[in-house]
Amino acid sequence: MLRIDIPGFRNLALEHLVLDYNGTLAVDGRLMFGVSERLAALSADLTLHVVTADTFGRAREGLDALPVRLTILEPGPQAEAKRDLVRRLGAESVVAIGNGRNDRLMLGAAALGMSVSGLEGTAAEAIAAAHLHATDIHDALDLLAKPLRLVATLRG
Numbered sequence: 001m002l003r004i005d006i007p008g009f010r011n012l013a014l015e016h017l018v019l020d021y022n023g024t025l026a027v028d029g030r031l032m033f034g035v036s037e038r039l040a041a042l043s044a045d046l047t048l049h050v051v052t053a054d055t056f057g058r059a060r061e062g063l064d065a066l067p068v069r070l071t072i073l074e075p076g077p078q079a080e081a082k083r084d085l086v087r088r089l090g091a092e093s094v095v096a097i098g099n100g101r102n103d104r105l106m107l108g109a110a111a112l113g114m115s116v117s118g119l120e121g122t123a124a125e126a127i128a129a130a131h132l133h134a135t136d137i138h139d140a141l142d143l144l145a146k147p148l149r150l151v152a153t154l155r156g
Contacts, residue, residue: 004147008156009131012111016089017042017144018082020098021052021059023120024137029056033120036066042110043067046144049089051082053102082106082137085088095138104129105141112150 001112002014005149019025025035041050043066051071052059063070072082083105096103102113102124107113108129114123118139128134132153134140143149 001005001145002147004150006151006154009154010111012095013045013093014045014095014111015093016045016049016095017067018049018051018086018089018094018096018104018106018110020082020100021050021062022055023099023118024060024097024103025050025117026056026062027119029054029058029062031112032137033139034138038145039068042141042144046095051085051106055080066139078102079105083109086110095144097137098124101125110135116140117142119126 004012016114024147025031025062037066048068050068054072059070061135079102082103086096086109091109092111094110094113096106097114097119098107099120099122104125107115109125113130115126115133117135134143
């Protein structure tokens with residue numbers, strides 16, 4: 001569990017990290033350099049979940065060596081499916097990270113929602129739904145590894 005007390009925002013007791021894959025962790029279906037090491041380190045404190053439409057069909061291969069629970073979504077209401085996963089896990093114990101329009105509902109439902117930028121860009125709806133925006137996935141994951149940075153950004 002990752003506990004972060006943020007004055008004027010909330011006291012977080014995070015158990016789950018829910019991540020989008022393409023555009024967030026991967027570019028063109030391939031995991032970005034440096035992501036696996038950061039995820040492995042965070043897995044000591046958080047249960048890792050990746051939820052994706054798997055546009056390029058490479059998520060399972062890219063995450064194979066990591067302690068991640070992978071959910072590949074069927075076509076349909078994917079934004080709702082991502083939000084529903086966050087709710088099933090207990091939204092108050094979830095940090096969610098994504099970049100796409102279909103991530104907006106999970107970012108808004110999570111106790112801590114973070115949007116990220118990357119080569120695929122970031123949907124305006126994802127930024128609007130998130131509690132904070134990070135320049136890329138490395139910075140977002142580092143915020144969880146160094147939570148006083150989150151305090152500095154989100155305190156009231």
